[in-house]
Amino acid sequence: MNKHFAPSGLSRRSFLVLSAGTxxxxxxxxxxxxxxxxxxxxxxxxxxxxxxxxxxxxxxxxEMGQGVATGLPVLVAEELEVDPAAxxxxxxxxxxxxxxxxxxxxxxxxxxxxxxxxxxxxxxKAGAAAREMLIEAAARRLKVDRATLTARxxxxxxxxxxxxxxxxxxVADAAKLAPPAxxxxxxxxxxxxxxxxxxxxxxSKTKNDGTALYGGDIRLPGMVTAVVARPPVFGATLKTLDxxxxxxxxxxxxxxxxxxxxAVVGDDFWAAQQGRAxxxxxxxxxxxxxxxETIRADFAHLLDQPGMIARHDGDGAAALSQGVKRLSAVYxxxxxxxAPMEPLSCVVRLSKARCExxxxxxxxxxxxxxxxxxxxxxxxxxxxxxxxxxxxxGRRANPTSDYIVEGVEVAKAVGAPVRLIWTREDDIAGGYxxxxxxxxxxxxxxxxxxxxxxxHRIVGQSILAGGPFAAMIKDGxxxxxxxxxxxxxxxxxxxxxxxxxxxxxxxxxxxxxxxSSHTAFATECFLDELAQxxxxxxxxxxxxxxxxxxxxxxxxxxxxxxAGWGNPLPAGTGRGLxxxxxxxxxxAQVAEVTIGxxxxxxxxRVVCAVDCGVAVTPDVIRAQMEGGIAFGLSAALLxxxxxxxxxxxxxxxxxxxxxxxxxxxxxxxxxxxxxxAPTGVGEPGVPPIAPAxxxxxxxxxxxxxxxxxxxxxxxx
Amino acid sequence: xxxxxxxGERHKVDADPDMPLLWVLRDHLGLDGTxxxxxEGVCGACTILVDGExxxxxxxxxxxxxxxxxxxxxxxxxxxxxALFAAWAEVDVPQCxxxxxxxILSAAALLRHTPKPSDTDIDTAMDGNLCRCGTYARIRxxxxxxxxxxxxxxxxxxx
Numbered sequence: 001m002n003k004h005f006a007p008s009g010l011s012r013r014s015f016l017v018l019s020a021g022t023x024x025x026x027x028x029x030x031x032x033x034x035x036x037x038x039x040x041x042x043x044x045x046x047x048x049x050x051x052x053x054x055x056x057x058x059x060x061x062x063e064m065g066q067g068v069a070t071g072l073p074v075l076v077a078e079e080l081e082v083d084p085a086a087x088x089x090x091x092x093x094x095x096x097x098x099x100x101x102x103x104x105x106x107x108x109x110x111x112x113x114x115x116x117x118x119x120x121x122x123x124x125k126a127g128a129a130a131r132e133m134l135i136e137a138a139a140r141r142l143k144v145d146r147a148t149l150t151a152r153x154x155x156x157x158x159x160x161x162x163x164x165x166x167x168x169x170x171v172a173d174a175a176k177l178a179p180p181a182x183x184x185x186x187x188x189x190x191x192x193x194x195x196x197x198x199x200x201x202x203x204s205k206t207k208n209d210g211t212a213l214y215g216g217d218i219r220l221p222g223m224v225t226a227v228v229a230r231p232p233v234f235g236a237t238l239k240t241l242d243x244x245x246x247x248x249x250x251x252x253x254x255x256x257x258x259x260x261x262x263a264v265v266g267d268d269f270w271a272a273q274q275g276r277a278x279x280x281x282x283x284x285x286x287x288x289x290x291x292x293e294t295i296r297a298d299f300a301h302l303l304d305q306p307g308m309i310a311r312h313d314g315d316g317a318a319a320l321s322q323g324v325k326r327l328s329a330v331y332x333x334x335x336x337x338x339a340p341m342e343p344l345s346c347v348v349r350l351s352k353a354r355c356e357x358x359x360x361x362x363x364x365x366x367x368x369x370x371x372x373x374x375x376x377x378x379x380x381x382x383x384x385x386x387x388x389x390x391x392x393x394g395r396r397a398n399p400t401s402d403y404i405v406e407g408v409e410v411a412k413a414v415g416a417p418v419r420l421i422w423t424r425e426d427d428i429a430g431g432y433x434x435x436x437x438x439x440x441x442x443x444x445x446x447x448x449x450x451x452x453x454x455x456h457r458i459v460g461q462s463i464l465a466g467g468p469f470a471a472m473i474k475d476g477x478x479x480x481x482x483x484x485x486x487x488x489x490x491x492x493x494x495x496x497x498x499x500x501x502x503x504x505x506x507x508x509x510x511x512x513x514x515x516s517s518h519t520a521f522a523t524e525c526f527l528d529e530l531a532q533x534x535x536x537x538x539x540x541x542x543x544x545x546x547x548x549x550x551x552x553x554x555x556x557x558x559x560x561x562x563a564g565w566g567n568p569l570p571a572g573t574g575r576g577l578x579x580x581x582x583x584x585x586x587x588a589q590v591a592e593v594t595i596g597x598x599x600x601x602x603x604x605r606v607v608c609a610v611d612c613g614v615a616v617t618p619d620v621i622r623a624q625m626e627g628g629i630a631f632g633l634s635a636a637l638l639x640x641x642x643x644x645x646x647x648x649x650x651x652x653x654x655x656x657x658x659x660x661x662x663x664x665x666x667x668x669x670x671x672x673x674x675x676x677a678p679t680g681v682g683e684p685g686v687p688p689i690a691p692a693x694x695x696x697x698x699x700x701x702x703x704x705x706x707x708x709x710x711x712x713x714x715x716x
Numbered sequence: 717x718x719x720x721x722x723x724g725e726r727h728k729v730d731a732d733p734d735m736p737l738l739w740v741l742r743d744h745l746g747l748d749g750t751x752x753x754x755x756e757g758v759c760g761a762c763t764i765l766v767d768g769e770x771x772x773x774x775x776x777x778x779x780x781x782x783x784x785x786x787x788x789x790x791x792x793x794x795x796x797x798x799a800l801f802a803a804w805a806e807v808d809v810p811q812c813x814x815x816x817x818x819x820i821l822s823a824a825a826l827l828r829h830t831p832k833p834s835d836t837d838i839d840t841a842m843d844g845n846l847c848r849c850g851t852y853a854r855i856r857x858x859x860x861x862x863x864x865x866x867x868x869x870x871x872x873x874x875x
Contacts, residue, residue, distance in 0.1 A: 065811030065813070065849045204804065204810055207814075207816055208805060208820060209790070210748070210750065210817040211790070212813055216742075216748075250732065269742070270735045270743070340812070340814075341815045341849075343753070390751070390815075391811075391812040424759075623811060623851070626850055626854070628850070629850065630852065631848065631850055652756055653754050653756075653758045653846060658846055661856070664850070664852035664853060
């Protein structure tokens with residue numbers, strides 16, 4: 001055995017060695033995810049109850065901050081009649097059948113703001129089925145009619161006699177019963193937990209005190225750490241590798257070429273990092289090395305050419321000549337990195353017939369399949385232990401499972417458990433960006449100043465093309481490029497939306513709110529331009545054009561009422577409005593912005609209204625709106641990846657700037673009461689903030705912002 | 717061997733003196749509550765206290781820290797620390813949670829010098845701690861809550 005892999009070489013460190021049942025970070029208990037407690041009652045794939053009455057809920061989704069580990073157990077608790085604060089949460093093992101995302105399937109994964117929506121019936125039924133089995137067990141035990149029994153607060157109560165049986169006392173009997181096929185569910189009016197504001201996050205404590213486990217926090221005996229030197233330019237390939245100097249670095253144990261680059265493996269991160277810096281690498285550069293500047297120019301040319309038709313209403317663009325006033329504008333957004341606070345990391349332990357992975361895995365069954373391929377195993381031989389993710393915003397849900405596959409390849413090469421870490425520089429330069437988009441508009445107003453025709457051309461790379469999600473492309477149209485634009489809600493008689501999807505060697509990916517991250521900016525700003533050109537108030541125009549969209553109108557009216565739309569503001573301060581639907585939720589935001597004497601932009605206040613159906617955990621929804629606004633504002637003001645000669649110019653948070661405390665506005669969130677099934681909340685808070693802020697800047701300065709990021713001052 | 721005092725305990729560490737404290741804490745002492753975010757001292761995820769002052773452990777060479785009192789999130793047990801943990805939980809600050817240990821330690825250093833911070837004080841003290849989930853407003857609220865409790869509660873006196 002290589003001396004560097006011997007346990008003695010590691011004993012100088014104080015390790016948190018992971019073993020079955022080690023439950024650091026309350027919910028994780030990594031390593032024993034499938035072990036049922038002896039005597040416990042496993043009602044179904046989601047609910048288990050111990051002899052002590054303790055309920056365990058299995059969460060099939062990744063907790064990346066959006067609150068699924070809090071909200072999903074509430075769905076179970078509501079029907080099971082238990083205190084959600086006492087529920088133990090486990091993250092599910094990868095299983096496309098048991099833990100399928102019901103909106104995608106068959107595959108397990110988190111994204112598209114689907115976690116609550118696709119679990120809404122499934123988890124209430126899981127809780128209800130367990131409840132019905134406990135009631136049946138109690139009826140048999142007490143020899144009474146089950147109609148005389150009710151479940152309440154972890155007990156089955158016999159009404160006539162007042163006798164009570166705890167769930168724990170019934171689990172042995174309940175376990176022998178067949179689960180009911182279609183257990184009855186409560187009416188919305190009978191909810192006791194869902195929609196109440198007293199439910200607290202279950203993961204606060206361990207996340208605050210530093211004991212919650214993320215990918216980089218897993219320690220295994222004999223584990224080594226790897227970092228990877230990847231191509232300096234997208235599409236470059238390794239020509240020569242001189243590993244001499246790297247291997248001389250103290251603590252470096254191996255240098256191994258893998259499919260994405262060259263991995264440097266060390267006793268610890270610092271050794272691996274130093275070793276990587278000492279590598280001598282020569283790369284063959286590709287002929288095509290695009291720069292943002294040339295991409296924007298090329299895309300602008302495409303705006304003059306007909307694209308694929310994504311929507312055609314009335315006479316479409318042909319009606320432009322029928323108006324009395326024409327207006328056109330071009331809107332642009334840059335590439336963006338997701339930059340979650342936790343750079344990508346994973347831990348992999350590989351043996352002949354088994355591969356164990358610990359990571360904040362977002363597409364568990366895809367990660368499992370691609371890890372199996374890399375390991376030369378079958379998917380069922382790969383165990384995914386999902387941990388907390390320190391953010392993702394889409395980055396972890398990528399079609400190649402990049403960081404997972406790298407971990408497996410290194411583990412295979414070195415024959416030891418591997419912790420693979422991306423540095424922040426790797427993250428910022430590593431691609432899978434929100435694509436750069438250019439939007440061209442041409443519109444006509446009628447004699448009354450109302451929009452008559454709307455022609456919208458969109459140019460940007462396809463996220464879906466060429467990967468495992470390509471089947472989502474319909475008639476050549478990548479829905480993720482046109483969402484938010486092709487379904488424009490406004491009543492404009494002649495409407496045409498077109499798409500160009502040019503191919504470029506830059507990996508692109510969904511970024512929190514996906515297409516809506518740019519289509520909302522473009523459409524809601526251009527609509528404001530039409531309002532101004534037609535002599536109409538931006539709110540009145542939206543009201544008029546949204547008559548057939550009650551949910552849009554609902555959030556609009558709520559937001560403007562709470563914001564005091566129309567009330568006087570101090571000089572230098574203005575309001576802007578935007579409303580947008582994505583992931584089946586509708587959000588309106590009113591931004592109040594003050595412009596300083598030198599053009600300094602200060603977003604003072606944002607009033608947000610959201611209609612997301614039943615609000616399962618209102619405080620989590622408020623948090624997602626607050627966070628979505630911060631994330632969207634960060635991109636609107638500061639976010640930009642600039643490509644030069646095929647590589648990112650930015651490298652870390654000093655030049656890929658993100659919103660900081662002093663730039664955070666006051667945010668007020670209002671939730672529209674609803675009895676409809678829940679819809680998404682993780683992403684819909686993001687899209688309206690950029691146009692709301694830009695429209696507010698216009699209200700103060702008369703200047704239209706048509707290109708993001710804006711910067712900290714109004715561009716001259 | 718470098719002698720370190722971390723969370724009140726003495727440790728002898730066999731490490732390159734240039735190695736940043738962050739990686740000594742994580743990889744040698746197993747104190748994984750201190751997080752890696754940027755490696756250049758601009759995101760605050762790795763914040764620790766050195767003699768009570770908030771510092772970025774990702775850019776602090778371990779060789780310069782012999783004999784200094786280092787406090788990580790896993791050793792923050794002062795009255796201020798307890799008040800901050802309670803307030804953070806009460807306001808439900810975290811989302812992904814990855815930046816929060818660093819945020820709490822920056823807040824602990826703030827309250828040590830400024831027991832009743834204004835919003836501007838908070839902005840100034842906390843601007844070096846990034847949160848991509850956007851929990852800033854709740855962090856601000858939690859700091860005010862903790863400050864208020866420390867001033868009036870049984871642990872009060874503003875210390």
